[in-house]
Amino acid sequence: MKVSARNVFKGxxxxxxxxxxxxxxxIALGGGDALVAIVTMESMKTLELAEGKEVMALVKAxxxxxxxxxxxxxxxxxxxxxxxxxxxxxxxxxxxxxxxLPGGTEVAAVxxxxxxxxxxxxxxxxxxxxxxxxxxxxxxxx
Amino acid sequence: MKVSARNVFKGxxxxxxxxxxxxxxxIALGGGDALVAIVTMESMKTLELAEGKEVMALVKAxxxxxxxxxxxxxxxxxxxxxxxxxxxxxxxxxxxxxxxLPGGTEVAAVxxxxxxxxxxxxxxxxxxxxxxxxxxxxxxxx
Amino acid sequence: MKVSARNVFKGxxxxxxxxxxxxxxxIALGGGDALVAIVTMESMKTLELAEGKEVMALVKAxxxxxxxxxxxxxxxxxxxxxxxxxxxxxxxxxxxxxxxLPGGTEVAAVxxxxxxxxxxxxxxxxxxxxxxxxxxxxxxxx
Numbered sequence: 001m002k003v004s005a006r007n008v009f010k011g012x013x014x015x016x017x018x019x020x021x022x023x024x025x026x027i028a029l030g031g032g033d034a035l036v037a038i039v040t041m042e043s044m045k046t047l048e049l050a051e052g053k054e055v056m057a058l059v060k061a062x063x064x065x066x067x068x069x070x071x072x073x074x075x076x077x078x079x080x081x082x083x084x085x086x087x088x089x090x091x092x093x094x095x096x097x098x099x100x101l102p103g104g105t106e107v108a109a110v111x112x113x114x115x116x117x118x119x120x121x122x123x124x125x126x127x128x129x130x131x132x133x134x135x136x137x138x139x140x141x142x
Numbered sequence: 143m144k145v146s147a148r149n150v151f152k153g154x155x156x157x158x159x160x161x162x163x164x165x166x167x168x169i170a171l172g173g174g175d176a177l178v179a180i181v182t183m184e185s186m187k188t189l190e191l192a193e194g195k196e197v198m199a200l201v202k203a204x205x206x207x208x209x210x211x212x213x214x215x216x217x218x219x220x221x222x223x224x225x226x227x228x229x230x231x232x233x234x235x236x237x238x239x240x241x242x243l244p245g246g247t248e249v250a251a252v253x254x255x256x257x258x259x260x261x262x263x264x265x266x267x268x269x270x271x272x273x274x275x276x277x278x279x280x281x282x283x284x
Numbered sequence: 285m286k287v288s289a290r291n292v293f294k295g296x297x298x299x300x301x302x303x304x305x306x307x308x309x310x311i312a313l314g315g316g317d318a319l320v321a322i323v324t325m326e327s328m329k330t331l332e333l334a335e336g337k338e339v340m341a342l343v344k345a346x347x348x349x350x351x352x353x354x355x356x357x358x359x360x361x362x363x364x365x366x367x368x369x370x371x372x373x374x375x376x377x378x379x380x381x382x383x384x385l386p387g388g389t390e391v392a393a394v395x396x397x398x399x400x401x402x403x404x405x406x407x408x409x410x411x412x413x414x415x416x417x418x419x420x421x422x423x424x425x426x
Contacts, residue, residue: 001357004350004395043360062204062346066146073143076185076280091377093233111146138360204346208288215285218327218422235375253288261286
């Protein structure tokens with residue numbers, strides 16, 4: 001499989017919390033980094049998700065928000081991943097920002113070029129990648 | 143906090159409707175403008191959401207759809223915000239469109255440059271910003 | 285109605301599965317192509333969705349993921365639409381990719397230009413459009 005999503009995270013399910021409609025899936029990405037996904041109960045069954053199982057988590061870069069000075073705020077989004085800007089690539093309107101998490105995972109975000117300026121994003125700056133758990137698509141070998 | 147999201151709406155919760163899995167949160171943005179967000183019940187508790195509480199609603203510009211001639215259609219999206227185009231900034235593929243709502247709130251959308259042409263988006267034109275309630279991220283002071 | 289969404293699919297509801305919170309809506313797009321949408325039960329009632337009813341399904345191009353060599357993988361996303369690349373239009377950072385499905389439906393995706401290179405996307409190449417059912421907005425005549 002090759003996929004256009006800039007973020008293809010491989011990991012193992014560290015916790016699985018089934019609900020009435022959706023299941024919350026916690027994925028250990030290695031190095032201590034982690035990601036939470038929400039999938040429907042139907043997907044949980046189809047993909048035969050279980051603790052320990054290896055999965056791929058796919059997230060398109062435009063679905064990732066970037067935040068700085070994140071100390072004063074709590075968000076409804078389940079993933080607020082603190083790291084450091086690794087690179088910034090500017091286009092005419094949008095820019096692609098790469099954030100390295102402490103465990104070595106890299107998260108790609110597409111944000112407007114204006115945002116890059118306002119947040120002062122450049123290599124070495126502390127930044128948080130915000131990902132809604134429901135925007136994570138899970139994949140398993142067929 | 144600084145955030146890459148082009149839309150950071152501040153307001154107070156005017157209605158809160160808890161469900162079995164999700165809660166629907168209605169936010170008064172001032173000037174009569176309003177926004178509906180859907181968050182999980184877990185987030186409702188973590189963020190201690192309650193009527194009257196001040197919250198921030200974050201929406202990335204690529205998550206906003208723009209519609210014109212909206213009279214003949216009803217959408218499943220909870221937010222169809224009628225306003226007027228304030229500005230259009232063109233890139234190679236994408237454009238950023240700013241829509242002013244009657245109460246003064248401004249909504250930023252990233253759409254393709256083709257769409258700008260087809261819809262005839264330019265300052266002064268009537269346009270509706272469409273935002274899915276589940277694409278709104280809520281934030282409260284930590 | 286005119287809308288910025290690059291994907292406006294017209295079809296008839298072929299199956300409707302109400303749940304406790306959400307309803308799953310299957311839409312026949314013609315030519316055998318089909319799309320699944322998830323809307324809230326409230327939207328199902330407001331839009332008076334029923335089997336056979338004609339609806340419009342709106343999907344912004346940045347919400348569509350593109351996949352190649354899709355044989356070995358099962359995804360949590362409900363829509364994995366196999367087709368053929370019809371065209372690729374490159375911008376500075378992003379590209380718009382048009383995928384034709386067997387039944388004649390065309391799906392537009394905005395992906396990074398890097399992804400176009402990595403996946404070898406060009407007219408005639410087999411490619412799968414991945415769309416989360418919850419990212420489909422339904423519309424009916426008002």
